[in-house]
Amino acid sequence: MSAQLDFHPETGHQAWLVEVLAEAAAQAGVTVAGEPVFGWRERTIGAPVTSPEGAWWLRVVCEQQRYAGGEFWTGNTDATAQVSGVAKPEVLRCWEWDAGDDWLRAELMTRLSGRRCSATPELRQPLPLPESWWRGLRTSLDALAQARTERVHLTQADLAHRIRVFFGDRVADPTVTTWTPAHTDLHWANLMAPDCALVDWEGWGLAPAGFDAATLYLHTLLVAEMAERVHREFADQLTTRDGLLAQLYVTGRMLLRIDSGDYPDLAIPLHHHAQRVVDALHCG
Numbered sequence: 001m002s003a004q005l006d007f008h009p010e011t012g013h014q015a016w017l018v019e020v021l022a023e024a025a026a027q028a029g030v031t032v033a034g035e036p037v038f039g040w041r042e043r044t045i046g047a048p049v050t051s052p053e054g055a056w057w058l059r060v061v062c063e064q065q066r067y068a069g070g071e072f073w074t075g076n077t078d079a080t081a082q083v084s085g086v087a088k089p090e091v092l093r094c095w096e097w098d099a100g101d102d103w104l105r106a107e108l109m110t111r112l113s114g115r116r117c118s119a120t121p122e123l124r125q126p127l128p129l130p131e132s133w134w135r136g137l138r139t140s141l142d143a144l145a146q147a148r149t150e151r152v153h154l155t156q157a158d159l160a161h162r163i164r165v166f167f168g169d170r171v172a173d174p175t176v177t178t179w180t181p182a183h184t185d186l187h188w189a190n191l192m193a194p195d196c197a198l199v200d201w202e203g204w205g206l207a208p209a210g211f212d213a214a215t216l217y218l219h220t221l222l223v224a225e226m227a228e229r230v231h232r233e234f235a236d237q238l239t240t241r242d243g244l245l246a247q248l249y250v251t252g253r254m255l256l257r258i259d260s261g262d263y264p265d266l267a268i269p270l271h272h273h274a275q276r277v278v279d280a281l282h283c284g
Contacts, residue, residue: 024106116191
């Protein structure tokens with residue numbers, strides 16, 4: 001996870017990001033054509049853009065210079081090059097520049113139709129998604145699992161450490177059997193509708209089989225009927241040992257987010273669900 005940026009108090013951080021987006025648009029020869037969208041902790045900004053040649057999406061990420069770089073920095077462009085058969089935006093052009101203490105990266109991308117499924121990562125109300133959406137999600141995740149990549153989101157040592165920290169010795173053997181490419185941040189703010197598409201590919205890479213299903217399911221626990229649907233769609237992954245271990249790892253990650261102020265009402269549902277997962281691992 002990237003470090004949080006220092007704010008720019010002379011104009012406000014959001015205002016500074018809007019200026020940065022305008023600068024990137026000028027560099028690309030496009031015009032901002034809609035309200036900007038800010039990413040988590042205002043680390044990124046994106047907006048629809050147009051030119052006489054067509055319509056796209058322009059995204060700019062800003063990071064302290066010492067943190068800029070590595071696989072997380074190039075995730076969207078790596079996904080464009082290495083992942084096929086998945087409904088997602090494609091990076092057409094990217095470039096970087098120096099902004100004093102920060103380093104900036106702009107990505108001009110294909111623009112997806114529709115809207116985000118949720119303004120927040122966690123789902124808070126039922127969504128009337130068509131059957132084609134669920135089929136599209138499964139098709140994309142199945143295709144992603146077949147991608148060939150050397151990107152690693154999570155190692156066995158990282159998973160074992162987090163499970164031990166949060167769940168002690170309740171899981172005797174946290175060894176994962178199958179590792180596959182995963183989006184790794186598959187929550188409702190990173191999914192589009194009514195046509196299913198997956199956005200924000202910064203952190204994708206190898207993870208336990210079922211990791212994406214686990215992430216989506218845990219971000220749905222506040223809406224019982226939707227959680228039941230996710231579980232039904234991905235029961236073949238969520239009920240395996242790898243899928244159960246993935247759920248415990250993601251639970252730990254989400255509890256850390258809760259500790260920093262995000263979705264506090266998910267804390268108790270996550271704890272209750274984690275106990276059910278531990279029980280299922282013992283039964284297995």
